[in-house]
Amino acid sequence: MTHIPFKHSMVKGGSMAASSACPASPTRRGSCTLSYSNSSSAGSTESFPSDTSCGDSESVIDSSPDDLDYIPTDGGLATEVPPHTGKKTVLVTGAAGFIGSWVADTLLARGDDVVIVDEVNSYYDVRTKRSNVAMLLEKYGPNRVKFFEGDLCDAPFITRIFETEGVEWVVHMAARAGVRPSIEDPFVYVHSNVEATTRLLELSRLHGVKSFVFASSSSVYGGSQKEVFSEKDVVDFPVSPYAATKKSCELMAHTYSHLYGLNIAGLRFFTVYGPRGRPDMAPYKFIDLVARGQEIMQFGDGSTSRDYTYISDIVDGVVRSLDRPAGYQIYNLGNGSPVSLSSFIKLVEKSVGTPAKIRVCPEQPGDVPRTCADISKARAMLGYNPSVAFADGIDKTVGWYQNRAAMNAAAAAVADNADDVIAEEEPLTVELLSLCTTQAAAGRARSMSCASASALDMDFCDSILPKAMMSQQQQQQQQQQLSATAADGGVNLERASRTMSYAY
Incomplete structure (x- = not known):
């Protein structure tokens, strides 16, 4: 386990940015597999795309600076970056969250190393965030x-x-989200x-970062009446402080690229949803409320629309944007x-x-009536090609949610059974769940990721981080002790593990 506390010693400094030259050519990347099951489509598997060929066959780009919107630096183009051959060490901010955890997961799956920085704030349940880190x-x-x-x-x-981690690649996903708050x-x-992004840009300048990618938002388009939003649109009229901060980050990033030759990509996300989704966002919230028979609030007449994009x-x-730095x-x-x-x-x-169960409410201040992305630039320059239809994405997300709910129920059953025979002060639920996530506890059952275990008992994520710092011998001794305790109490760990195992 490598969990670095908030305060630690300072060591040597970094280097300045490299000279200017043309950007690197696109290269191939790996894949990450997401497994899920629900009542209608058990055992389905989705793989993140591994082919990174640029654009459609019909898409042809003149690679001149004007057409690619390069920002000249002292008469040149962007800082030269070698092709992606071998692993990177990538700083991923916000990797305890929804999008950031999936980005980190994908980079690690293809062979890169990841340095996570996250303040783990309480915008939503911190145990969910810690469980994402524990899973990684x-x-x-x-x-x-x-x-x-x-x-x-x-x-x-x-x-x-x-200074200590040798960061040369940055994916900045951390941000305070939410229009209404x-x-x-x-x-x-x-x-x-704004302040956090500026701090990262300054350090990236000082330490020669090769590619800096950050999360912007479709909210910068404000109340635009256009049918489709393009990167070329004027976005000077945000309708919420959140949107204003995202636009401010884009302006600051442009300035740093112009002055210092940094390769920076700002990504305007359009309503992201899927497994590990934020509980404050409509997709997760509506699935949860409908599944539990609770009332959902529909703001407006249902005609507002969003360009929902699967994780x-x-x-x-x-x-792709990280691997294709281009000014x-x-x-x-x-x-x-x-x-x-209403269709959603x-x-x-x-x-x-x-x-x-729907309660119709007035439209909320700061909300935009419609979002729809023109993705032609990302298709042409990145080879970006979204492939998950909304109906399929909702089915996948519901499948993940249902598995999560089933594991919560299984965890409660294990806890109730164990509580009958174990002293109340012992953290049995947490430790039994930890035990069930290891192959040692149930050799004939699959190992289960920490993210899934956290769904069984949210307190699990609070224990797994310090637990990971235990020596292997200590963990084995603890597992043996818990196995004996559970056996005395009549808890069938093999059955529990087999029931709860789940490939995230």
């Missing part, structure tokens, strides 16, 4: 994953990471989004097929198998 550590090991917890605006903290507290959004498509675009670029990453709110609710009802 369990899956890839502490030699390939390092986790630093702290504020990106803390200069000594983030500077030490750049930004109206209530704009200052925290300026701090978490694997988004991550594919993120990694300063802005890319739309969406699906190109908006779905109305109907699809959730169909996939869950339960009618929704």
Whole structure:
């Protein structure tokens, strides 16, 4: 386990940026597999695309600076970056969150090493975030994953990471999200989004970062009445503090690329959804409420629409942009097929198998009526090609949700059984769940990732991080002790593990 606490010693400094030259050619990347099952499609598997050929066969680009929107640096183009041959060490901020954890997972799956920086704030349940980090550590090991917890605006903290970890590639996914909360507290959004991004840009300049990718948002398009949003559109009129901070980040990134020759890609995400999704976002929230028979709030008449984009498509675009540094670029990453709110609710009802209880509410300040991405630039320059239709993506997400709910129920059953025979002060639920995630506990059952285990018992993620620092001998001794204790209590660990094992 490599979990670096907030405060640690400072060591040597880094180097300055390299000279200017043309960007590298695109290269091939690996793949990541997501398994899920639900009542309608058990055992299905989706793989993140591994082919990274650029664009459609009809797409032809003149590679002149004007056509590619390069930002000249002292008369030249962008900082030269060698092709991706072998592993990178990539700093991924926000990797405890939804998109960031999938980006880190995909980079690690293809062979890169990842340095995670996340403040693990309480915008939503921190145990969910910690479980994502625990899953990555369990899956890839502490030699390939390092986790630093702290504020990106803390200069000594983030500077030490750049100085000690040899960071040359940055994927900045950390941000304070949410349109409506930004109206209530704009200052925290300026701090978490604008200040943090500026701090990372400055350190990237000082340490010769080869490619810097950051999360922008489709919210920068504001209340545009255009049918389709293009990167060439004027976006000077945001309608929420959140959107204003994202536009500010784009401007600051442009400035750093112009002044210092940094390769920077700003990615305007269009309503991302899928497994590990944020619980405050409509896809997860509506699935959860409909499944539990609770009321959902529909803001407006249901005619508003969003360009929902499945997580694997988004991550594919993120990694492609990292591998194709090209001066300063802005890319739309969406699906190109908006779905109305009323249609969205109907699809959730169909996939869950339960009618929704709907309460119609007034439209909310700061919300935009429609989003739809023009993804032609990302197709041409990155080879980006979203492939998951919304109905299929909802089915996949519901399948993940149902597995998660089933594991919660299984965990509760294990805990209830164990509580009958174990002293109340012993953390049995946590430890039994930890035990069930290892092959040693149930040799005939599959090993289960920490992310799945966290779904069984959210307290698990609070224990797995310090547990990973135990020696192997200590863990074996603890497992033997717990196995004996569980056997005395009549808990069938093999059956529990077989029931709860789940490939995330």
